[in-house]
Amino acid sequence: MQRDHTGETDESITDVQNPPANGLMSRTPRQGGYGPRTDRGWSQRPYDHPAAAWGAARSVGKVLLDQRALLTGPVAAVQMNHPTKGPDCPGCAWPDDQHGLKLDFCENGVKHLTWEMTRKRVGAEFFAAHTVTELAQWTDFELEDAGRLTDPMVYDAASDKYRPISWDAAFALIGEELRGLPTPDAATFYTSGRLSNESSYIYQLFMREFGTNNMPDCSNMCHEASGRAMKASIGTGKGTTDLDDWAQADLLFLLGVNAASNAPRMLTSLMKMVRGGAQVVHVNPLVEAASTKTIVPHDFLDMALFRSSPTGTDDLQVRPGGDMALMRAIAKVVFEASQTDPGALDHAFIAEYTTGFESYRALVEATAWADLVEQSGLSEQQLRRAGALYLQADRAIISWCLGVAQHEHAVDMIREFMNVLLLRGNIGRPGAGPAPVRGHSNVQGNRTCGIDHHAPAALLDAIEEHHGISCPRSPGLDTVASIAAMHRGDVRVFIALGGNFVLAAPDTEFTAAAMSSCALTVQVSTKLNRSHLVHGRQALILPCLGRTEIDIQRDGPQAQTVEDAMSNVQMTAGKKKPASENLLSEPAIITRMARATLPHSTIPWEEYSAGYDRIRDDMAVVLPGFEGMNELIREPNGFRIPQPARERDFLTPSGKAEFSSAPLHDVRPPEPDMLVLQTMRSHDQWNTTIYANNDRYRGVKNIRELIFMHAADMAERGIADGDLVDIVSTCKDGSQRELRCYRAIAYNTPKGSAAGYMPEMNVLIGHADYSAQSDQPLAKSIHIRVTPAR
Ligand SMILES: Nc1nc2c(c(=O)[nH]1)N[C@H]1C(S)=C(S)[C@@H](COP(=O)(O)OP(=O)(O)OC[C@H]3O[C@@H](n4cnc5c(=O)[nH]c(N)nc54)[C@H](O)[C@@H]3O)O[C@H]1N2
Ligand SMILES: Nc1nc2c(c(=O)[nH]1)N[C@H]1C(S)=C(S)[C@@H](COP(=O)(O)OP(=O)(O)OC[C@H]3O[C@@H](n4cnc5c(=O)[nH]c(N)nc54)[C@H](O)[C@@H]3O)O[C@H]1N2
Ligand SMILES: [Mo]
Secondary structure: OOEEOOOOOOHHHOOOOOOOOOOOOOOOOOOOOOOOOOOOOOEEOOOOOOEEHHHHHHHHHHHHHHOOOOOHHHHHHHHOOOOOOOOOOOOOOOOOOOOOOOOOOOHHHHHHHHHHOOOOEEOHHHHHHOOHHHHOOOOHHHHHHOOEEOOOEEEEOOOOEEEEOOHHHHHHHHHHHHHOOOOHHHEEEEEOOOOOHHHHHHHHHHHHHHOOOOOOEHHHHOOHHHHHHHHHHHOOOOOOOOHHHHHHOOEEEEEOOOHHHHOOOHHHHHHHHHHOOOEEEEEOOOOOHHHOEEEOOOOHHHHHHOOOEEOOOEEEOOOOOOHHHHHHHHHHHHHHHHOOOOOOOOHHHHHHHEEOHHHHHHHHHHOOHHHHHHHHOOOHHHHHHHHHHHHHOOOEEEEEOHHHHOOOOHHHHHHHHHHHHHHOOOOOOOOOEEEEOOOOOOHHHHHHOOOOOOOOHHHHHHHHHHHOOOOOOOOOOOHHHHHHHHHHOOOOEEEEEOOOHHHHOOOHHHHHHHHHOOOEEEEEEOEOOHHHHOOOOEEEEEEEOOOOEOOEEOOEEOOEEEEOOOOEEEEEOOOEOOOOOOOEOHHHHHHHHHHHHOOOOOOOHHHHHHOOHHHHHHHHHHOOOOOOHHHHOOOOOOEEOOOHHHHOOOOOOOOOEEOOOOOOOOOOOOOOOOEEEEEEOOOOEEOOEEOOOOEHHHOEEOOOOEEEEOHHHHHHOOOOOOOEEEEEEEOOOOOEEEEEEEEEEEOOOOOOEEEEEOOHHHHHOOOOOEOOOOOOEOOOOEEEEEEEOO
16 A cells, blocks of 8 residues: 655644643654654655665664764764674674674664764853743754763753753752651662663662662663573573574574664674575564665675665464463474474483473473464464474574563563574574563663662672672562652652653553652763653752763773673773763762762772773673683674573573463454554664654654554544544553544554654553563553544
8 A cells, every 4th residue: 555645734733732740742743753843744655675685784874964973973883783893882782793793883883883973062151041831842852963962961940951060069959858868768860771891880889888779771671581481491581592693593583673673783683594495584563674684784795786686484473462372382393293203302311401391292282283274363273384394494493582471471581582492402503592682772681780679689699798888688679660759759869870761661641640750860871852741849960971982080091891682791991982081980970970979989989980991800700701802802702692592401490491381362453343452663763762753664654653553443434545533541450541642544554553753652551561471561462442533
């Protein structure tokens, strides 16, 4: 279907008024959502070009031009992801090619990088010219587009403006507020996954010495389920594969990821796999661009000749949450085959390395094909074919991202992936294993370095022993629990190292009310965003160096490290002159907060910020796998943290990999007139940062306030393509939330499902809508009713 609504005005949608909460934009729908304002016509048409290719190259050029980074951009991009020479790409956590690929970067990485390198500045004059109430009516695009923050600012209630404050006074205020709390647990400390390993380590050390485990992080909304599931099944919460394994696998199941937009450098691996004859099966309610074909930008000849390469061999359009039934069906095919084929199961591996096999077999055999068909949304023929592919493969990888992790039963689902891998010994040998696709560039490293509200006792013991402090032992608050605690008034101080908590978290208005009720909110950021406007009684904005910027401390220029999705730790060092002379590095901000809060601390905070080697010396003692860190990170490609499960060392209570036996959950819409809505990213956004109102690979231009629906679901509701609709969600506690005047667009998504963009749609997720298994907000399964707009 093709539509073009050029010139159509959207007056019809501007009359809807909802009073804004403190700091939030009024809910008047606008076609750009939280993106740039636009009155240009919107359009959506099928996209049938290869992923990446010239569309990406053109877009890179435009981004560089827009951000006036034309001269510095390409240099930074070429330096990016080079061993030890430049900054690690802040775009995603996909590992770098370590075999000399010289231009291993992608369109979205370049967008992300230049977004940080803009010449625009948000300084004291900017804040003097705008009240917070006025800024609240700017779109989120406009806020970030204003430029880089240059000076520490404090909120002044009398003028409703942020005004400059000295760094010393800012830290003194934080120290005073924190020390004045009735208990350390009345503060909560958020981490966004950009934070380096060194910063993460000293940040958690500060929190623990202060006396709390309240460490909400973006992982609580992202891959929490993956960590928990893998830990339960194989003893350690990380993937086991590396890029060489990807090159050697002969089968990949890739579930619930929009790789062309969100992990574009993966396209290279997919292309090479298909070229080498491997099966690459994409499992997704939507047929995303990465499942078709690509031209990767560093293939200059292919680019010149418009020669594309396939990146997938099969598409399985599951219903939302249907991945578990698919995996169980694959297991069922394996068990059926094992009746006649002794090689179907890896008996030796199962006997030596696993427990729970017999009950899993009984469970699978007792599951009827009809249920697997109903719950997966696939035909028995499709399910059997997937099983046959698995049986034929000697080396299989199962990889997944948010389309799996953000569901109610995600932990059961991911454990089912592990079950399937275990059946044929597909772990701990070349070309095989689980591979969660992590999001933020250092989200995995944050956890490794102790950002964990429920950290293992062994880590706390090691911290206590080395640093001579006593760590609180009761679990702290995660993201969902922190919001509830702020709402109740139990948490009075909120401190964020990066991110945009108010927009990233569910139930926007509830979260905003929670933040506004705090005595102090502190945001350490590079750019202005919504979370600065939705603030506590007192509020600080602390501007920090970005990843691209040179960081000079007492001992000279400093580098930090990050861990990619495949457990490789590498150096990252900026090259650019900082956006302002008044920026501090994240380690400097953390150590000065610590000194202001803990005047009697014996931890060498000052030394830590003078030279980060000093931090790494301590990390090398406390963190398993970091021994010799200062030497290891100076090797060309850094070092890989040992992943015991990769060596078939399963650190579970039984000492073996544990099969799980979870029931097959009912993932159909709970009422016949309901749909299951997933919230996802467009191509032109990075989480809450929105670059433009387009979503190239889904053929969308100039609109974010849309909902993709199946044509038959639209017809049943009397909705024509492009009509305005109202969306009402029903939350777990029975409460309802509403979004009005979105455009319904007929799209190839399974009947009964729908899709739209985060963060706009976070208003539909109730604060009680989180998974009982992972405590993650249910961003991929919101129960909604859609009706023509009132
Ligand atoms: N350019 C760019 N890159 C990014 C980000 C960004 O915003 N922009 N964000 C980063 C972060 S923090 C993360 S966590 C990752 C996120 O990377 P993704 O997981 O790709 O993120 P989403 O955009 O949420 O896309 C979810 C995908 O899962 C599919 N899906 C939804 N429900 C289901 C289901 O039930 N089953 C299956 N099999 N699939 C389903 C959707 O159709 C969609 O393709 O990307 C990282 N990289
Ligand atoms: N409905 C719905 N909600 C979701 C999701 C979803 O799929 N659906 N996905 C969830 C996921 S996977 C994630 S990871 C979260 C993301 O949640 P967050 O990590 O909180 O959000 P981001 O949008 O990545 O944060 C952007 C801000 O980070 C700051 N920043 C950028 N670079 C730096 C830096 O180098 N240092 C510092 N200190 N600050 C910096 C900038 O000020 C920018 O405004 O959102 C979650 N929310
Ligand atoms: Mo994420």
